[in-house]
Amino acid sequence: MTCPWCDGVCQETDLAPLLHPDLAWLWNQLADCADRRGDPELTSGSVGLKMPSAPEERSAAVGLLGGRPLSAGQVRRVDLVRLGDVLARRHPRLTPGVAAAHGARRRLAQRARSRAEQIDATAGLRRSLTAAISGLPEHLPGEMDPDAVWTRLHRAGWISRLIADDDREKRITLAAGVLARLPRPPARVDRRVLIPGDPHALDEGTVLAGLVLAVAGVAGAGRRTREAWSLLGVDCDNLLGGLLVLGVRPLSWSVPGDAVLTLPPRELLRVQWQAPPKPGAWAFVTENPSVMTAAAELAATGDGPGTDGTAHLICTAGTPSDIETTAISLLTAVGWRVAVRADFDPSGLAHVRALLNATPDAAPWRMDTAAYTDHCVTASAGALEVAVTDTPWDPDLASAMTRRGAPAYEEDQLSELIGDLCSGEPGAC
Structure with missing residues (x-):
């Protein structure tokens, strides 16, 4: 069995006389010295050792340390070369460090050993990368x-x-292979075909997917995974997700007025919108499906605004992607006016900023200070901090949200939002 403290010297010699309890002070001090030096052998130089108070402990070390009689509390400078020569009489490979490791019952200089191994592993990783x-x-x-x-x-x-990953070489090779197979713009590729024989190797959350995006320099910066892959010309399940739309249709599509459609990323990448039923009609953009549900029920009654008898609503169902904000921005090109909103919380404010940045002519829809204070039903001072830059369309809103310290949600405004959809005009823009 491999010794946990040395490289097998203990199996070739009798260390028992050296491990007498009266010598424990000697080996413990040498072990500490080895750790400080990062030297597990202790075969050169000298070390200062403080002599123990017990006479039997000092007496036990006389044969090893030699020299003048040992005094309690004295610091004796010990020549490690000489001590090594004494120990070598038992076995030529026995060093002060090996004896100290057995006396202290631990491997010595582990931190230095780990540091050296870390340096070697880092250098090898850099060469491989x-x-x-x-x-x-x-x-x-x-x-x-x-x-x-x-x-x-x-x-x-x-x-x-x-x-720390035993499969790092394989992962680096696979990541580089994925990057080598990426298409030249404007061509695109399905993520599931980038690793032959394993369509799920790059699924969201896998180590390999994260490594590919990190090496390519598109990860982080608040960017969603789908958006990061899109920058590489890679489509991720482009038939899932996207926008929910009601009363706002792609060009040449014909569906019932109360039908809610899901336009996945594949359709949004090439979308052309139908013109509004009348010039300057409003298309409303919301974050939460609950608003869309209520609007669809409204449309089913035929009580919606305008000549088509339906509400005109788009729902991002959470954080809008770049594909989605770009598609929404195209509404203005065919004559729609756009009103946008989301929850009064940090992510909702970020959604509105993204939509307004993509569609500069859009208007905030009931996203002002008055709407917030009217519908924030809780208060928790200090729990929510909002900067003025978070609400550029209404700087006072940031102060109000910070003072109140609590979010407010679209569901709390549902009656007003449905009223706006009925009238076809956004209130409190």
């Missing part, structure tokens, strides 16, 4: 210089994660 990314296509969006790739992986915590 540099070789793997050499020759990758020039059309990748991120800078693919080895130093740049290494820096962004380090900042994102990937270096330590890879070093």
